[in-house]
Amino acid sequence: MKPPVTVLCPTCQTAKQVKYVGMLAYCSPECLIADRVIISSTGCWEWSGFRDHQGYGSLYWSGVYRAHRFSYKVIYGIDPGSLLVRHKCDNPPCVNPDHLELGTAQQNSDDCVSRNRQARGERHTVSVLDEKAVLAIRASSLSPKQLSKLHGVNVNTIHQVISRKTWKHI
Ligand SMILES: [Zn+2]
Ligand SMILES: [Zn+2]
Structure with missing residues (x-):
């Protein structure tokens, strides 16, 4: 294990310890958004x-x-x-x-x-996902169950999309 490195938040200059140089140094989500x-x-x-x-x-x-x-x-x-x-x-x-x-x-x-x-x-069509939906599903922080409700598809379909058993090309 490498020792942590101290970096400054790009927005407010607060010092923060990170594991690797180059890792995002924002001290808070607010600072990330502001920048x-x-x-x-x-x-x-x-x-x-x-x-x-x-x-x-x-x-x-x-x-x-x-x-x-x-x-x-x-x-x-x-x-x-x-x-x-x-x-x-x-x-x-x-x-x-x-x-x-x-x-x-x-x-x-x-x-x-x-x-x-x-x-x-x-x-x-509620039963078919398109490319946009697939990307949204993979980027989402929602649970597979919530996603299946949102997109009107079976929860297994969501699992397959997330684990890339389907839609492998994107
Ligand atoms: Zn900050
Ligand atoms: Zn606006």
Whole structure:
């Protein structure tokens, strides 16, 4: 075992001990968020780190999180669990907690319909996962049971996706 190394938090300069140099040195999730957002003219906190192909920020903090869900959990101290964290500003990379609210999957699809964002011809079939769903499942902190409810598929299907027995190519 190598001795821990002392590094400074990039945001607030608090010293922290890490096992390896190069490991993320943020002293807290708040500092991680503060260092990874660019505030837009509309007040959105746009994620400057990795974004998935739906435009949502993604981050690693003892597990992979979607940035807006992470921000909601950190700032409000409430784990959204099986609920969705929705964007009141309709801007996927935004992690401003003031622009986020909890909602259900049903509300979200109602929103999509009302905003006419749903691609024509692309029906939501509850029994089939698509690539986006697979990535979301693998990135999610929810339990397989919660995920199976959310995506309307069997819990075994979720297990197979997570363990890469299915959808190996992505
Ligand atoms: Zn800090
Ligand atoms: Zn916003």
